[in-house]
Amino acid sequence: MVETPRAAPPGRACPAHDLGIVDGLVQLSAIVQAVLSRVTAGADLSVQQGRLLSILRDREPSMAQLARLLDLDKSSTTGLVDRATQRGPVRRFADPEDGRSFRVVLTDDGRRLTEVLGNEVAREVAALTDGLSDTNRHRLSLLAGRVIADAAVARGIGLSA
Amino acid sequence: MVETPRAAPPGRACPAHDLGIVDGLVQLSAIVQAVLSRVTAGADLSVQQGRLLSILRDREPSMAQLARLLDLDKSSTTGLVDRATQRGPVRRFADPEDGRSFRVVLTDDGRRLTEVLGNEVAREVAALTDGLSDTNRHRLSLLAGRVIADAAVARGIGLSA
DNA sequence: TATTGTTATACTCTATAACTATA
DNA sequence: TATAGTTATAGAGTATAACAATA
Numbered sequence: 001m002v003e004t005p006r007a008a009p010p011g012r013a014c015p016a017h018d019l020g021i022v023d024g025l026v027q028l029s030a031i032v033q034a035v036l037s038r039v040t041a042g043a044d045l046s047v048q049q050g051r052l053l054s055i056l057r058d059r060e061p062s063m064a065q066l067a068r069l070l071d072l073d074k075s076s077t078t079g080l081v082d083r084a085t086q087r088g089p090v091r092r093f094a095d096p097e098d099g100r101s102f103r104v105v106l107t108d109d110g111r112r113l114t115e116v117l118g119n120e121v122a123r124e125v126a127a128l129t130d131g132l133s134d135t136n137r138h139r140l141s142l143l144a145g146r147v148i149a150d151a152a153v154a155r156g157i158g159l160s161a
Numbered sequence: 162m163v164e165t166p167r168a169a170p171p172g173r174a175c176p177a178h179d180l181g182i183v184d185g186l187v188q189l190s191a192i193v194q195a196v197l198s199r200v201t202a203g204a205d206l207s208v209q210q211g212r213l214l215s216i217l218r219d220r221e222p223s224m225a226q227l228a229r230l231l232d233l234d235k236s237s238t239t240g241l242v243d244r245a246t247q248r249g250p251v252r253r254f255a256d257p258e259d260g261r262s263f264r265v266v267l268t269d270d271g272r273r274l275t276e277v278l279g280n281e282v283a284r285e286v287a288a289l290t291d292g293l294s295d296t297n298r299h300r301l302s303l304l305a306g307r308v309i310a311d312a313a314v315a316r317g318i319g320l321s322a
Numbered sequence: 323t324a325t326t327g328t329t330a331t332a333c334t335c336t337a338t339a340a341c342t343a344t345a
Numbered sequence: 346t347a348t349a350g351t352t353a354t355a356g357a358g359t360a361t362a363a364c365a366a367t368a
Binding site for chain 3: 064
Binding site: 207209210233234236237240241244259260261262 | 333334335336337338339343344345
């Protein structure tokens with residue numbers, strides 16, 4: 001929805017090329033997703049496999065915790081981890097504390113791959129703002145951070161403060 | 162990639178809660194995508210079906226044109242339109258100008274549904290910025306617009322100017 | 323009983339390759 | 346020959362429901 005360039009709604013201060021906040025955020029989101037898709041595809045991975053790797057960068061979660069982090073059903077998580085395990089970057093190990101539980105961790109190859117992909121995503125996403133001044137890039141970063149923090153609160157996940 | 166809250170890289174001006182431009186854009190993008198997913202799911206549609214409807218809001222493209230607009234293979238487009246047609250909101254009609262071509266259009270029900278979804282997306286995406294002042298919301302909109310315009314140029318699709 | 327995880331099943335979405343029909 | 350579109354096939358990703366094993 002809200003994807004096609006369209007005339008701005010009346011009654012707002014809208015300089016010639018302002019898409020408005022709705023189309024602006026939706027289109028910006030699509031551009032960032034396209035970067036994630038392109039970078040992961042370059043490593044012959046899906047976006048979801050990339051998401052999995054990024055989550056495992058600094059965690060060794062159980063399947064149940066992983067399902068929660070990914071916001072997926074536990075059965076979907078089983079499939080995702082199965083495919084990642086077959087491809088190599090991830091492995092399971094039995095949790096010594098709980099006989100029911102398996103935890104998921106990057107393999108050495110997986111860690112190297114995750115670093116490479118993370119660097120590439122960082123470079124390409126940052127490059128999206130190459131046309132902005134340092135000041136405006138920083139403003140954008142701060143405004144995004146505000147929206148993110150508010151959304152976290154709305155989800156009840158709120159941060160410290 | 163680049164999804165987990167993490168310490169800011171050194172050597173930059175980073176107030177306490179600034180995620181940095183990379184994580185800021187990636188996380189903001191995820192939040193917007195989650196809205197699209199939630200709204201379309203509320204109408205028992207996939208995100209892709211919602212994308213299809215939004216594209217058809219002001220077009221009656223051929224299958225080939227639609228494939229280009231969606232950036233999908235023509236066979237994927239066939240399936241997407243098949244499923245949408247079975248569900249009701251979309252139909253095909255033979256192009257009177259070209260015997261090989263079929264064009265795709267919203268049905269009356271589909272148009273109503275598209276309006277409802279578009280309004281809901283607009284409301285929920287706009288609500289993401291409820292915590293910003295009008296000035297800051299406008300700044301965010303302008304900055305997003307700049308990034309979007311630059312990305313369009315980078316894709317060679319550049320706008321008028 | 324509750325929790326952890328997998329399996330079976332069904333559906334959406336996607337691409338590649340091969341095909342038909344029209345231009 | 347080139348273009349428009351579909352079909353066949355294969356695979357990823359997802360959820361629901363039913364199941365096994367452990368707590």
